[in-house]
Amino acid sequence: MSSVNVKIAIAGIGTVGGGLLELIRKYKSSDIKINVTAVASRRKQKFHGQFLKNTLFFKDAKELLSFDDYDILVELIGGEGGVAKKIVFDALKKKKNVVTANKALVAKFWKELKSLEYKNKCVLKYEAAVAGGIPIIKVIEEFLLSNKIKRIYGILNGTSNYILSKMLSSNKEFKSILIDAQKLGYAESDPTFDIDGTDTAQKLSILSSLAFSFNNSANSIKNEGIDKIKLVDLKIAESLGYKIKLLGITEIDKKRIKNYVYPCLLSKDSFVAEVDDVYNGIVVESDYCKKSFFVGEGAGAYPTATSVLSDIVNLSKGKENNLSIYSQLKKYDSVTLEDRYGSFYLRFTTDDRSGVISGIAEQFKKYNISMKSMLQKEQTGNYTNNATIVITTHNCFERDMMKALKRINNLNFIREKTVYIRIEKFK
Amino acid sequence: MSSVNVKIAIAGIGTVGGGLLELIRKYKSSDIKINVTAVASRRKQKFHGQFLKNTLFFKDAKELLSFDDYDILVELIGGEGGVAKKIVFDALKKKKNVVTANKALVAKFWKELKSLEYKNKCVLKYEAAVAGGIPIIKVIEEFLLSNKIKRIYGILNGTSNYILSKMLSSNKEFKSILIDAQKLGYAESDPTFDIDGTDTAQKLSILSSLAFSFNNSANSIKNEGIDKIKLVDLKIAESLGYKIKLLGITEIDKKRIKNYVYPCLLSKDSFVAEVDDVYNGIVVESDYCKKSFFVGEGAGAYPTATSVLSDIVNLSKGKENNLSIYSQLKKYDSVTLEDRYGSFYLRFTTDDRSGVISGIAEQFKKYNISMKSMLQKEQTGNYTNNATIVITTHNCFERDMMKALKRINNLNFIREKTVYIRIEKFK
Secondary structure, three states, X not given: OOOEXXXXXXXXXXXXXXXXXXXXXXXXXXXXXXXXXXXXXXXXXXXXXXXXXXXXXXXXXXXXXXXXXXXXXXXXXXXXXXXXXXXXXXXXHOOOEEEEOOHHHHHHOHHHHHHHHHHHOOOEXXXXXXXXXXXXXXXXXXXXXXXXXXXXXXXXXXXXXXXXXXXXXHOOOHHHHHHHHHHHOOOOOOOHXXXXXXXXXXXXXXXXXXXXXXXXXXXXXXXXXXXXXOHHHHHHHHHOOEEEEEEEEEEEEOOEEEEEEEEEEEEOOOOXXXXXXOEEXXXXXXXXXXXXXXXXXXXXXXXXXXXXXXXXXXXXXXXXXXXXXXXXXXXOEEEOHXXXXXXXXXXXXXXXXXXXXXXXXXXXXXXXXXXXXXXXXXXXXXXXXXXXXXXXXXXEEHHHHHHHHHHHHOOOOEEEEEEEEEEEOXX | OOXXXXXXXXXXXXXXXXXXXXXXXXXXXXXXXXXXXXXXXOOOOOOOOHHHOOOEEEOOHXXXXXXXXXXXXXXXXXXXXXXXXXXXXXXXXXXXXXXXXXXXXXXXXXXXXXXXXXXXXXXXXXXXXXXXXXXXXXXXXXXXXXXXEEEEEEEOOHHHHHHHHXXXXXXXXXXXXXXXXXXXXXXXXXXXXHXXXXXXXXXXXXXXXXXXXXXXXXXXXXXXXXOOOOHHHHHHHHHOOEEEEEEEEEEEEOOEEEEEEEEEEEEOOOOHHHOOOOEEEEEEEEOOOEXXXXXXXXXXXXXXXXXXHHHHHHHHOOOOOOHHXXXXXXXXXXXXXXXXXXXXXXXXEEEOOOOHHHHHHHHHHHOXXXXXXXXXXXXXXXXXXXXXXXXXXXXXXXXXXXXHHHHHHXXXXXXXXXXXXXXXXXX
């Protein structure tokens, strides 16, 4: 039980890196001593604290390629390519361990990274890449042993969850909340990947790969984002007993993998519907533990830095991944979104005249779609000639719904393109 | 990355032990081979599977005292004394590692067990002792590093949560649901410790000891159970926007420790209020991660067995606890329940006549208690001469409330002893 000295090199000191330095400074353990041998950061900054007095400072992370004096490379630069990719692969080739928060890289190069780990008997840890404040990787790798995971779903992006929550609570449209969120630091200046579902798809790809040993890639997940969600839909959904959340869903169904990313209606009673603001929430369904549910802050320097520190310390304690499982990654067929069999929320904007409902119903009949509920909203304001009709459906095939909507959108009483949002029945 | 062979001896094959054997049989890893060298079980049973063909069978767990051919003792007998205590202490004295699900033992002998671990450089793991399906010990020990925990609270007992949930959903009183629960296997034949809060207090004691390095003992926690909760209180609470849950709460407040176990009203919007049936739910509040929330099944063979297997495998991978922190357990003063400053739900059963409210209000004034809301229920059925008055209060000191209630209960218009349930404001 003698003390272990571990040398780490940190690449990238942004928000998370700054948080990590603070956590390392405060970390007290007589078992593990963390020695930061090098820091690579483009911006010159003051590094303070006795614990950094012998630390080398590199302006360019590439200098780490010819640097060897570390046990663990901590990569906090981000991005699926560029210098982040170079230094991570370089470190693994040098048989060094790596800790990263880089979801894009891990999602895209899962197979290559795993095979390099296995070949070189070193370890890549990436707790911080998925849901910063939730130790979901640890739970899957170290806790749910012998449990067969059936499905994982959840809110994986704090920014979009914040926007959806705030739209409803402050009665404002998407764009106005996005601007507020950017001012408050909850959304980046370019929030595209958070909002269009790319970030969620990357995290989902990692969870799917891990849970099902799936030789997967984020690129193959077709994601929809929250930019099409209107305040009116959030409100109608609420009146029907639902909340709208951007979900990532991965599951095994008859030896085929489903990986879906889209905003959807969820019963207000469901675990995930309760997760608001910048929080992330993840449900893991397994054979022996049935349902496990984890909630934590999904963004911010400190929750993510907590994940990074946890990986560093656990690696230093000699904890190894169950590497051998990666020697035989499986190939599964994917269930495409067109194969989805599920229900829908539909909002039609039509002329306010007779024949509308029967026109819609006729197309539904053609494609085996049956209605579950219908609601005609009374019009207020300027649009007195428009009618808003909201229909929820029973389960149907996605491809049938898309064909029906295409036809319906061409009918002469339709004023605006029909809004469709999927409904998920997770409890 | 060569394969590790680990030898385990299992004491006690009841529900959890049976589940564990199944999980071990299914556990596949080329890194860790689990070899069950001995099983002690009072009841003779069929052990099947190739993996048990070389296993010794003891009828009396005491035989393990003179048995040495194991790396890890897995103690699943339970109870704070007797043979369970003997074999656990014996194993640690032999410098063997121990995995246990025994909350009573760990809660009561925390200090002794920790000092023995530290002295003998061996490890006791007890994930299964607190909230079977939630890896809460792992989260605190391995994830929230550098985070200072401020407060942990949650639903720690599946049986009592099941009873409270079912009373409301099936509109039945406590006793009737308890009988159903026993038939369904959700409550033991002697459910005293589950219902009176003892089980929650033991688990809370462990969490408190771990989170605050507190030299604590379950015995010092004054617990209240759910047997006094009536259906009418669940219903009124619901109409006021609350749910009633049996909580364990541990927190540091000005260097003093609060350890409370009681049923209380919680806003329906709070994380924990959403946790129903046999599920457990735990919130950890820390400085850097703010709020983390974990939900999982609180009872049953498999979630608990999952925790035990997780401990076995993690120990086998050479993962050590941060033992040194236990060399200096801290002593804190405790905040007693009498010191509690909080609000109350009160249900008075009185004569249906004038002067009642003013009589109650007079006593409140004397003890600096101020009302937040008042509700007089219309009487139906046989009790037409009784009035039911429900009052919620602003924060006040527990000792003042107890004095006021003592006086109020002696007033001549009071027909039944006044029901009080605390209100907690966790979000």
